[in-house]
Amino acid sequence: MKPVRTLARVMLSGIFVVSGARNLQNPSRLVPAAKPVTDRVVPLIERTWPAVPTDTETLVRVNSAVQLGAGLMLATGRFTRPAALLLAGTLVPTTAAGHPFWSNDDPAQRTQNQIHFLKNLGLFGGLLLAAADTEGKPGLRWRAGHRIGHSRRSVQRAVRTARREARIAVRSAAAARRLPG
Structure with missing residues (x-):
């Protein structure tokens, strides 16, 4: 079963490694879409960690760096359960910012965003399974x-x-x- 787990983790992590690297290099293209989500999250961040920069571009970079790093950890089999949880956590704001189908007036755009939203929901489920997977060993x-x-x-x-x-x-x-x- 180990080869199947290894292959599945590599396949699951691929999108996070590629998009994390791409978005880390060019975060400015995501800023307009991310701004509504970061505006809601910034007050919580400022209360919890006042010294952390809260501009949208920095938050997009942090999210991208976490996706890249956790994606590589999941793909290489290092700290797979925490990596899967981190990726699941980054997927929530990414999905909310990138695919808000509920706010689209154009039916074609709405359908596209709905498809991508559901795809990300499937990825989220896969990450939860990866986070729960003990590789056949008893859990804690x-x-x-x-x-x-x-x-x-x-x-x-x-x-x-x-x-x-x-x-x-x-x-x-x-x-x-x-x-x-």
Whole structure:
């Protein structure tokens, strides 16, 4: 199954690597479309991280750099689960800014944006699957539960053994008192 996972990750990450590199080199072409989304996000960024630059072009560059870096991590199999989550996070503002079909008056443009919106929704689903994929190994939740269950069973065995040994000691002590001495 490993070759399938590897190939799927490379295929899934390709769009992010290519568009991330392209948009990092030329972010100004995306600024007009991104501005309505960044205008809504900037107050939150300024409250949370006041020192971070909040102009639209810088935010487009940051989003592009994250897509490029996380796309390369996903493609190479390094930190695949966090990379998939990062890519999913970058896809939300990218989709909202790039494909707002709900605001198009032209039916042809509306249809095109709707198709791209749904494509990105499919990519988002694939990224969520990649983020949840443990590559056949047990996840952290299972391992923690298994370890707790193992510890609980060990404690229960120790308690049963201690009770059994206590009963044996009581019987031995009672038998020793009954012996003439």
